[in-house]
Amino acid sequence: MNGDRQQRLQHLTRFLRTIQKPNKPVESIGMNENLVTSGLIDSLALVQIVVYLENTYGIDFAALGADPERLASIASILDIVEEAAGA
Amino acid sequence: MLVDLKAGNLAEPVSGRRWERRRIEREVARRIARFRRHGLARGDRVFLPFGNRMEFFAELLAIWRLGACAVPIDARLTPFEVETLVAAAQPRLAVVDDATAPAVAEALTSAGVAVAGTTDPGSEEATAALLRLDDDALILFTSGSTGNPKGVVHTHRSLRARWMSLRDHLGVAPFARTLCLLPTHFGHGLICNCLFPWLSGQDLFVTPPFRPDIIMRLGALLDEHRITFMSSVPSLWRLALKLARPPQAGTLERVHCGSAPLSAQVWEDIRRWTGARQVCNAYGITETGSWVAGLGEADCPAEDGLIGEGWGAVIKVLRTSGTLVPLDAGAECATGEAGFVWLNTPALMKGYFQRDDLTAQAVIDGWFMTGDIGFLDARGRLVLRGRERDEINKGGMKIYPADVDAVVERFEQASDVSTFALDDEIYGQTVGIAVVLTDQDDATLRALHRWMLAHLAEPKMPARWWVVESIPRTSRGKINRDAVKAACAGLAPLDMARILGGGASA
Numbered sequence: 285m286n287g288d289r290q291q292r293l294q295h296l297t298r299f300l301r302t303i304q305k306p307n308k309p310v311e312s313i314g315m316n317e318n319l320v321t322s323g324l325i326d327s328l329a330l331v332q333i334v335v336y337l338e339n340t341y342g343i344d345f346a347a348l349g350a351d352p353e354r355l356a357s358i359a360s361i362l363d364i365v366e367e368a369a370g371a
Numbered sequence: 372m373l374v375d376l377k378a379g380n381l382a383e384p385v386s387g388r389r390w391e392r393r394r395i396e397r398e399v400a401r402r403i404a405r406f407r408r409h410g411l412a413r414g415d416r417v418f419l420p421f422g423n424r425m426e427f428f429a430e431l432l433a434i435w436r437l438g439a440c441a442v443p444i445d446a447r448l449t450p451f452e453v454e455t456l457v458a459a460a461q462p463r464l465a466v467v468d469d470a471t472a473p474a475v476a477e478a479l480t481s482a483g484v485a486v487a488g489t490t491d492p493g494s495e496e497a498t499a500a501l502l503r504l505d506d507d508a509l510i511l512f513t514s515g516s517t518g519n520p521k522g523v524v525h526t527h528r529s530l531r532a533r534w535m536s537l538r539d540h541l542g543v544a545p546f547a548r549t550l551c552l553l554p555t556h557f558g559h560g561l562i563c564n565c566l567f568p569w570l571s572g573q574d575l576f577v578t579p580p581f582r583p584d585i586i587m588r589l590g591a592l593l594d595e596h597r598i599t600f601m602s603s604v605p606s607l608w609r610l611a612l613k614l615a616r617p618p619q620a621g622t623l624e625r626v627h628c629g630s631a632p633l634s635a636q637v638w639e640d641i642r643r644w645t646g647a648r649q650v651c652n653a654y655g656i657t658e659t660g661s662w663v664a665g666l667g668e669a670d671c672p673a674e675d676g677l678i679g680e681g682w683g684a685v686i687k688v689l690r691t692s693g694t695l696v697p698l699d700a701g702a703e704c705a706t707g708e709a710g711f712v713w714l715n716t717p718a719l720m721k722g723y724f725q726r727d728d729l730t731a732q733a734v735i736d737g738w739f740m741t742g743d744i745g746f747l748d749a750r751g752r753l754v755l756r757g758r759e760r761d762e763i764n765k766g767g768m769k770i771y772p773a774d775v776d777a778v779v780e781r782f783e784q785a786s787d788v789s790t791f792a793l794d795d796e797i798y799g800q801t802v803g804i805a806v807v808l809t810d811q812d813d814a815t816l817r818a819l820h821r822w823m824l825a826h827l828a829e830p831k832m833p834a835r836w837w838v839v840e841s842i843p844r845t846s847r848g849k850i851n852r853d854a855v856k857a858a859c860a861g862l863a864p865l866d867m868a869r870i871l872g873g874g875a876s877a
Contacts, residue, residue, distance in 0.1 A: 306867035307820065320583070327583045328766065328797050331610050335796075350614035352584035 292365055296358060299336050303329045315359040330355050337361070343368045378432070380574045381425045384550075384596055385585065390425050398426070400496035402433035408493075409464050409485055413438025413501050416510065418465035418484065420444045420453065420475060422555035423579050426489040428569065430466050435508060435527070438501035439463075442510045442522075443556040446470065447828045450478035452516035457482040459520040460510060460724065504528040510724050511558055511657050514762075514771040517778050517826060522724035523558070523657045533660030533718035534567045536683020540667045543571045545625040545649070550593070550601040554580040558657035559630050559767070564602040567662075581766070586610045593618040593645075602627040602653065604767030606798050608637055617644045625669070627653040629662065630767035631799050632755065638673035654678040654753065658739055660718035664753055676745070678753040684716035686753050687738070688746055694735040704746060709756050712743040761852070763791070766798040770831050772852060775802065778826040782819050784809045787842045789855040793835060803864075804833035805855050811838050813870045820871060835864040 300310045300319075308324050320327045333355055337343045343364065354360050382389040390398065411417065417434050419427060422443055434441045442460055444453070453475050465479045468489045479486050508530055510522040546568035553560030560580070569575040576596050578585050585592065589611045592598070599622055603611075608628065623645050628638070633652040642650050651669035655661035664686060666679035680686075688704040692711040704710035715738050722730035733740055742760035745753055763770040772790035779788040787807040795801035808815055816838075823832060839862075843854035 301868055304868060307824075307871045309868075309872060327581065328606065328610065330583045330587075331613055331797055334613060345614060350587050352587045 288369075289362055289366065292362055293358065295340070296336075296361060299333075299340075300324065300358075303332050313358065316357045318356045319358070320356070333361065337364065341365050341368055376432070376570045377572045378428075379569050379572045381428060381569070382574065382576045382596070383425060383578070384576050384592055385578050388425060395425075395429060395432075397496065398429035398492070399432045399436070400498060401492040401494065402429055403436060403499050404495040404497035405487060405492040406433055406437055406439070406464070407497055407499075408495075409487065411437055411439055411464060413506065415439045415463040416442050416460050416507075418442050418444060418453075418457070418460070418462045418479070419556075420448070420465065420479075421446050421468040421471055421489065422561075423551075423577055424468065424489075425577070426468065427555060428565070428575075430489055433499075435502050435506075436499040438499075438503065438506050440507040440510060442512070443561060444512060445554065445556050445828060447830065448475070448516060449826055449828060450474045451826045452828060453478050454482055455516055455518070456512055456520055457484055459515075460512075460522065502527060504531070507721065509562075511556070511561075513557075513657055513769065514774055516828070517774045519726075520724075521726060521729060524721040524724050525562075525660060526721050529660055529718050529720060530562065530566070532683065532716070533562060533662075534570065536716075536718060537563070537567050537662060538571060540682045541625075543568070543573055546571065546573045546600045548574050548597055548599045548622070549576065550596070550598045551575065551577045552580060552585065552589075552607060553602060553604070553767075557768075558661035559602065559604075559653075559655050563653070563655060563661040564627075568600065581607065583610060583614075587614045589615040590618040591616070593623055594620040597622040599624045600626070602629065604628065604630045605633055605637055606631070606766030608641055609797060612637075612640050612644055618646065621646055623647045625649040627651060627662070627665065629653040629655050630769075631764050632676065635673040635675045635677075642673075652676075652678055654755070656714075656739075656741055658720045658733065659684065659714055659716050660720075663714055663716055663718070666752075674754070676755045678745070678755055680752060681714070681716070683718060684714050686747070687713045687715075688753075689713055692740055692742075692759065694732055694740055697736060698738055706749055707746055709744055709746045711759070712741045712745045712753065712755070714739045714741060763802055764800050765795075765802065765830060768830055770802060775804065775823075775827060775831055775833070776850075778823055779804070779806060779819070781826075782822045784815050785819065789842045789850045789852055790833065791852040791856045791859075793856070795834070801834040802831065803835045803837070803856065803859065805837045805839045805842060805859050807841060808838055816865070816867075816870050817872075820867070836867055837862055837864055 304324050319325050464485045466487050466489050504527050508527045509525045512522045515521045549568040551564045555561045648670040651666040653662040654664040663684045664678050664681045688710040689702045690710050691702045744757040745755040775790040776788050779785050790804050792800045793803040837859045843851045845851050
């Protein structure tokens, strides 16, 4: 994992701690594990992830549209950020 | 005729399954035969702890044709809550699906309730026509799943009154292809979003409730199935407006939003996103068969709190909220003057199940006290301004603080508790809790959390927690939830993620 991705991962992990359900450690979730079905977050919290990505990285979902699969895991969210940074 | 209950077609857009009318009749006939094998008789009650699938509707019609009463319940309830409802309603039978938690099925069996699976009703078919207008048709439990259940009883007569009124005011054409994204265990989703169109012969498309992946594809879903009508709650729109691409086919004719206050801003955003002008805030209460008022002609400027005219209901705004003495015409508020909203409708519930005391507190001479505050504008339209009811409206789901308190009060180390509403960006409101504990260490909090998880459905679990020294009460000893909330607002909530081992605080 390169430095930028590692830094973004740390930032994302800190954010996920603020919206996660209290009885599930974010550290126990695999990079490709589904955040909702694993029980880490409530399904409607996906919108909070979108707001986080908009505010932190300036990603415009109104233009992009949101694909639920692409918001499903930590790895796929980091991919969105990287694509936006490279665009 | 609507009263003949001529069902339309059913479809599940997510699974791709579809039942035409003839297939539906066969599925109902198989379930009538199955219920007869179980000895179901008129007046019996049947629990349905599942929903949002085609089999649910076949079960419903079979139950009704046998003169029995359906009790749809939230699939997310804990075994403890299901046992509480069983003790209150004494069902003869429960029908479950393959997603029903084994612990719930075990709780039903342990309580002496026979359990049948909805996906395997057998091949035998039978017919029945035992339904009478004044039979109990539905019991919808709105609160008390942890203590004293409050079940709204609707008869076939009150349900038909609701559907006939809606047909008179709205017609059926806009509902030709209706989408339901809401749960089918509560009034809004079941009686109005699903049963009104479907039993008026229109096609019903039903999805699992509140699934973000479905909401994110809402525009495509509307286009693919040429949906003409959908209902919803504001929290669903917070997600859809942000994440889903708008529909492009232009099939949507009418949109309702209900179960929670709708702001003028979101109202106009929904119009822009859907391309439909006929968008309105449908005012519904389970006791009145849900949608009881709204805008028939909804192409008008959006206003905060605007509801509209009664749909098969007389609306009065009075200065009194009491049901002990007959209502006095002199108590009626002037135009624009805020007061308590009362409703008179032939769709009013029969009463609360075996709770005449609660019915007497809510109804007098056929008038139902809603607990909402509002006024009638110069055009006679209802405008809502607030609620007097003690409830937390989490994305349209009503959570009663007393239900959560009742569970915590039984925890040995809790000496006092107050649950209250917190503002929430996604849900509108969410659950906050202040608790007085004899031991305030992390181990006690972890034990309390485990206790609550075992007794409360997940959506009722608090989002933020405070441990306090005392709970403010009124001079009459009643919990002052506003004062509790105000006191907690100045304190940092507990870091439950750390306490429960969920990682270091951010």
